[in-house]
Amino acid sequence: xxxxxxxxxxxxxxxxxxxxxxxxxxxxxxxxxxxxxxxxxxxxxxxxxxxxxxxxxxxxxxxxxxxxxxxxxxxxxxxxxxxxxxxxxxxxxxxxxxxxxxxxxxxxxxxxxxxxxxxxxxxxxxxxxxxxxxxxxxxxxxxxxxxxxxxxxxxxxxxxxxxxxxxxxxxxxxxxxxxxxxxxxxxxxxxxxxxxxxxxxxxxxxxxxxxxxxxxxxxxxxxxxxxxxxxxxxxxxxxxxxxxxxxxxxxxxxxxxxxxxxxxxxxxxxxxxxxxxxxxxxxxxxxxxxxxxxxxxxxxxxxxxxxxxxxxxxxxxxxxxxxxxxxxxxxxxxxxxxxxxxxxxxxxxxxxxxxxxxxxxxxxxxxxxxxxxxxxxxxxxxxxxxxxxxxxxxxxxxxxxxxxxxxxxxxxxxxxxxxxxxxxxxxxxxxxxxxxxxxxxxxxxxxxxxxxxxxxxxxxxxxxxxxxxxxxxxxxxxxxx
RNA sequence: GCCGGUAUAGUUCAAUGGUAGAACAGUGCACUCAUAAAGCACAAAAAAUGGUUCAAUUCCAUUUACCGGCACCA
Numbered sequence: 001x002x003x004x005x006x007x008x009x010x011x012x013x014x015x016x017x018x019x020x021x022x023x024x025x026x027x028x029x030x031x032x033x034x035x036x037x038x039x040x041x042x043x044x045x046x047x048x049x050x051x052x053x054x055x056x057x058x059x060x061x062x063x064x065x066x067x068x069x070x071x072x073x074x075x076x077x078x079x080x081x082x083x084x085x086x087x088x089x090x091x092x093x094x095x096x097x098x099x100x101x102x103x104x105x106x107x108x109x110x111x112x113x114x115x116x117x118x119x120x121x122x123x124x125x126x127x128x129x130x131x132x133x134x135x136x137x138x139x140x141x142x143x144x145x146x147x148x149x150x151x152x153x154x155x156x157x158x159x160x161x162x163x164x165x166x167x168x169x170x171x172x173x174x175x176x177x178x179x180x181x182x183x184x185x186x187x188x189x190x191x192x193x194x195x196x197x198x199x200x201x202x203x204x205x206x207x208x209x210x211x212x213x214x215x216x217x218x219x220x221x222x223x224x225x226x227x228x229x230x231x232x233x234x235x236x237x238x239x240x241x242x243x244x245x246x247x248x249x250x251x252x253x254x255x256x257x258x259x260x261x262x263x264x265x266x267x268x269x270x271x272x273x274x275x276x277x278x279x280x281x282x283x284x285x286x287x288x289x290x291x292x293x294x295x296x297x298x299x300x301x302x303x304x305x306x307x308x309x310x311x312x313x314x315x316x317x318x319x320x321x322x323x324x325x326x327x328x329x330x331x332x333x334x335x336x337x338x339x340x341x342x343x344x345x346x347x348x349x350x351x352x353x354x355x356x357x358x359x360x361x362x363x364x365x366x367x368x369x370x371x372x373x374x375x376x377x378x379x380x381x382x383x384x385x386x387x388x389x390x391x392x393x394x395x396x397x398x399x400x401x402x403x404x405x406x407x408x409x410x411x412x413x414x415x416x417x418x419x420x421x422x423x424x425x426x427x428x429x430x431x432x433x434x435x436x437x438x439x440x441x442x443x444x445x446x447x448x449x450x451x452x453x454x455x456x457x458x459x460x461x462x463x464x465x466x467x468x469x470x471x472x473x474x475x476x477x478x479x480x481x
Numbered sequence: 482g483c484c485g486g487u488a489u490a491g492u493u494c495a496a497u498g499g500u501a502g503a504a505c506a507g508u509g510c511a512c513u514c515a516u517a518a519a520g521c522a523c524a525a526a527a528a529a530u531g532g533u534u535c536a537a538u539u540c541c542a543u544u545u546a547c548c549g550g551c552a553c554c555a
Contacts, residue, residue: 011555051555166552188486192550195484204553233555267555274553294549301548333493339548340493346505349492353505357518365515372514404494404504411504414519423514437514475516 006037007257009047009237011267012097015075016060019082021296021304021342022264024314028330029293029399030262031088035453036394038089045253047240048088049095050079051233053226055208058215068215072098085315087323087456095240097217097232105239106232107220109282113231114220118168118281124161124205162207162219164230169277170201176276176286184272185397186337189265189292193272204274206231234275237261238284258288265292291397294339299346301339312342324455325351325477331454332403348480355477358410359447363462365417366440367471373426375437376469377445384446399454406450413443441466 010030013023027048034046052072061071076096083092095102113119177183177194184190207225208216216226237259243250253259263271272290279286297303298310305311317326333350334340369375393402417423417440425433448462458476465472 014555188549191485196551199484199551202552206553228553229555230553264555265549268550269552270555335494338487346493349505356516361516361518363515365519367515369514407504411519417514418512418520421512421514426514472516477516479516479518 003041003043005045005252005257006034006042007045007047007241007253007259008034008037009240009259009261011261011263011271012049012051012095012233012236013079014054014057015050015052015072015079015096016057018078019314021312021314022293024086024326025296025330025334026262026264026293027083027086027088028327029291029397031086031092032327032331032399032453033260033262033394033397034092035089035456036391039452040391043252045241045249045257046089046092047095047237048083048092049236049240050076050097051229051236052076052096052098053216053232054229055213055215058213069098072096082315085318085323087327089456093240095236097236099239101242101245102236102239103217105243106217106227106235108244109235109238109278110227110231111220112283113164113278113281116281116283118165119162119206120165121160121162123158124163125156125158127156159209161205161228162222162225163203164206164278164281166201166203166274166277169280170197172280173197173273173277176280180286183287183289184268185289185291189268189272189337193268196269197273201273201277204230230270230274231278234270234278237275237287255285260289260291261287262291262293265294268292292337294335294337296334296342297339299341299343301341304342310343312344312347317347321347321351321480322457322477324458325355327455328355328403331399332407334400336398336400351477352479354407356475356479358407359458360476360478362410362413363444363465363476364472366413366437366444367465369423369437370441370466371469371471373430373434373437374469375434375441377438377441377466381438381442382445382467384442394453403454406447406454409443409447409450413440413447416440 008030010026013019019027030046030048034044038044050072052075057072058068061068064071076094080094097103097106110119174194174197177190184193206228207219208228210216210218210224210226213226213228216228217232219225219227238250238254241249241253243254261271268290271287272292276286295303298305298308302308302310314326317329329342329347329350332354333346334342391402393399393405416436420436422433422436422440425436445463445466448459448466451459451462461472461476464470
C-alpha cells in the first residue's frame with residue numbers, strides 16, 4: 001500500500017543566539033506531531049533550520065572579528081547540538097538560508113513572483129536613529145524618537161527598494177480562509193488575522209541596498225540589492241524540499257503532504273498571511289495548516305527577561321533533569337495554545353508529581369512484581385497497537401490534552417494495584433495475582449507506546465524493561481527536593 | 482482609541498439553564514509491591530451590578546480587572 005505523506009516545519013530561529021524556552025516549545029511540539037504521524041504510518045518530512053542572513057548577524061560577526069560564514073557555521077553547529085538536547089527525531093531535515101540551493105530557490109521564487117507582476121520598485125523611507133546607527137520601525141519609536149536615545153530625532157532616509165504587491169491579495173487571502181476554516185489553529189488567532197486583513201493590506205518592502213546590508217541573497221538581475229528577510233527566509237519551507245529542481249519531493253510533501261507549520265504567536269501574520277500571499281503570487285499551493293503557540297512567560301504571566309531575572313534556560317533544565325523532563329513539562333503543563341508560565345518551582349512540582357511519583361514509581365512497582373513473580377507479556381500482547389483510539393487530541397494539535405489522558409491511565413493503574421493488591425494475592429491465589437500483573441504489564445506497555453512521541457527515551461526504556469523482564473536499575477526519574 | 486478574548490478552589494484548568502469536577506499544593510487515615518511513593522477521606526471556588534427565566538456559574542447588558550491584535554518586529 002502506498003504510504004500517505006505528511007510535511008511539518010517549525011520557523012527558523014536566527015542563528016546568532018542560543019535557543020530559548022519558546023524555541024524549545026515549538027521544536028518539541030513539532031517533533032511530537034512528526035513522530036506521531038510516523039507511528040501511524042505516514043511518510044513524514046520534518047523541517048527545521050536556521051535563518052542566517054541579515055544585518056544583525058553581519059554585525060555580530062564583525063564584532064567578534066570572524067568571517068561571517070564562519071560565524072554562521074558555528075551558530076548552526078550550536079543549533080544542532082541544542083536540538084539533541086531537546087530529544088528531536090534523528091531524521092529531521094535542516095535547511096540553512098545560506099545553503100546554496102536555498103539561495104537559488106529564493107531567487108527563483110522572486111523571479112516568478114516578479115514575472116507575475118507582483119514586484120515593483122519605489123522609494124522607501126526608513127527611519128534611522130543616528131544614536132543606534134540602525135533603522136527603526138514605528139513600534140520601536142515614541143514621539144518620533146528612539147527609546148534608547150531620547151532627544152535625538154530619527155532621521156528619514158529615502159532609498160529605492162523593491163516592493164511586494166501585498167495589497168493585491170486581500171480578497172484572495174480572505175477567499176482562501178473562507179474555503180479552509182481550519183487553516184489557522186487556534187481559531188482566535190484565525191480571527192485576529194482575518195480582521196487584520198479586512199483592515200486593508202499595504203505593500204511592503206522586500207529588499208535593501210547591498211551597500212548597507214552586504215550579508216544577504218542578491219536580488220535577481222540587480223546586484224545593488226539584496227533580499228530583505230521575507231523572500232529570503234520564508235521560502236525555506238519549500239527550498240528544503242528541493243524546489244524548484246526536485247519537483248518530485250515538492251509534489252510529494254508540499255502538494256500532497258498537508259504542509260503544516262508551527263510558529264509562535266508573534267509569527268501569526270508572517271506565516272498565516274504574508275507567506276500565503278507570496279505562495280499565491282508564485283502560483284504555488286498554500287500551506288495546509290498553521291499552528292500557533294502561545295508564549296512561555298515568567299510567573300504571573302509576565303514576560304521573561306534578563307532584567308527581571310526570571311529567564312529559565314532550557315539547557316539548564318536538561319542538564320539537571322534530563323531531556324524527557326523538559327519535554328514532559330512543555331508538552332503537559334504548557335497550554336496548547338495560550339501563554340503559560342515556566343518557573344523552576346512549577347517545573348519541579350510537576351516533575352516530582354508526574355514523573356518521579358507518577359510514571360517512574362509506577363514502572364518500579366509493576367516491574368518489581370513482574371520480576372519477582374516472573375510474569376512476562378506474550379509476543380501477541382507486545383504487538384497490540386495502541387494508536388487506534390485517543391488520538392483525536394493530537395490530530396487537533398491539543399497535545400496538552402493528549403498527555404493529560406496518558407497520565408489519567410497512569411493513575412488508573414496505581415488505583416488498580418491498590419485495589420487488587422496482587423502482591424498480597426500472590427500468597428493466596430497465585431493464578432489470579434499473575435493475571436493482575438499481566439494486566440498491569442499490558443497497560444504499562446500501552447502507556448509506553450502512547451508516550452513514544454512525547455518522551456521517546458523513556459518510552460523505549462519502559463518497553464525494554466517489559467520485554468526483558470527487568471526492574472529499572474535506577475529510578476527512571478529521581479525525586480528532587 | 483478601535484476590534485477580539487478572559488474572569489470558577491491557594492495554583493493550573495474542566496463541565497453545566499436545575500447537586501460546580503479534576504490535578505498539584507494543604508490536612509487526616511491507612512497500606513507496604515514501589516522512588517517516605519501510591520490509595521482513601523476531608524477542607525477549599527463562580528469579579529461586581531442589573532436583566533431574561535419557575536430556575537443563571539452558564540444567556541443578555543453595564544462596570545471593573547487582565548490578556549491578545551491593530552504591519553515590515555521572526
